[in-house]
Amino acid sequence: DSATLITVHRDVPALDIDSDNDIICYGEEVSITAIGNADYTWSSYPPDPTLAGQENNQTITVTPLVTTTYMLSGVVSGFDCPAELARSIEVKPELQASFDTQDDLACEGETFSLLYTGNAAADATYEWDFDGATVVAGSGQGPIDIIWDTEGVKTIRLSVEEDGCR
Numbered sequence: 001d002s003a004t005l006i007t008v009h010r011d012v013p014a015l016d017i018d019s020d021n022d023i024i025c026y027g028e029e030v031s032i033t034a035i036g037n038a039d040y041t042w043s044s045y046p047p048d049p050t051l052a053g054q055e056n057n058q059t060i061t062v063t064p065l066v067t068t069t070y071m072l073s074g075v076v077s078g079f080d081c082p083a084e085l086a087r088s089i090e091v092k093p094e095l096q097a098s099f100d101t102q103d104d105l106a107c108e109g110e111t112f113s114l115l116y117t118g119n120a121a122a123d124a125t126y127e128w129d130f131d132g133a134t135v136v137a138g139s140g141q142g143p144i145d146i147i148w149d150t151e152g153v154k155t156i157r158l159s160v161e162e163d164g165c166r
Contacts, residue, residue, distance in 0.1 A: 013038055013076035015083040022087070025165035026065065026094035032087055033059040038074030045069050067091050092165050095120050097158045099142070108151060116141040116158070124162035131155050 015036035024030050029050075034040050042055050048068050054060040060070070067090045074083040096118035106112040112133070116126065122141055130146050131154040138144035148154060159166065 011079060012081045013074055013079050013083045015072070015074040015085060017070075017072055017085045017087045019087055019089065021089075023090045023092065024064075025092050025163075027063065029061055029063040030089055031059055031061045032070055032089070034072050034074060034085075036074065036076075036083075038076045038083065041073045041075075043071045043073075045071070062089075064089055064091050092163060093119065095124075095160050095162060095165055097160045099156075099158055101156075106148065106154075109147070111136050111145040111147050113143050113145050114156065115143045116160075118160060120160045120162045124160055127159040127161075129155075129157040131157075 013036065015034060015038055017032060018035055019030055019032040021030050040056055040058060042051060042057070042060055044051050044062075044064075046066065046068060048062055048064050048070075050062045050064070051060060051070075054062075062068075062070070067088065069086050069088045072083075072085045072087075074085070076083075098118045099114050099116050102113040114128075120126075126140050128144070131148075132150065133146035133148045133154070136145040136147055
């Protein structure tokens with residue numbers, strides 16, 4: 001007894017994917033381009049709402065909020081099989097520029113303490129604006145002790161940068 005199976009091998013169109021960046025900061029956009037001529041269908045996992053309306057474009061510009069894989073299916077006339085490609089875009093987490101204070105009130109001549117409570121590493125860059133206060137002790141994530149020479153309402157600001165992200 002014997003059996004015979006005849007199959008037809010079909011070529012897949014030659015397509016590729018390129019992106020202007022494979023790693024982005026939270027909130028940044030990235031452009032991803034299909035290289036080659038085809039009828040394109042893009043999808044993503046997890047679903048990215050910023051892909052909406054671009055599913056059939058050669059180039060998509062998206063703003064994923066988490067690491068996302070973009071899948072491309074390219075169909076070319078004369079080919080029975082589509083090209084299936086994927087590109088992952090890593091999204092660095094959103095940095096938190098948050099801090100705690102010892103109190104909401106500072107008395108004249110007394111030190112006031114602050115401590116960073118966000119999610120950046122100790123080696124990140126911390127730019128504090130203490131609204132005219134003098135730093136008595138500390139730096140970076142803190143704790144930081146400051147003192148003001150003048151009375152009044154004071155505003156403390158913090159900007160954090162890590163791995164090129166703010």
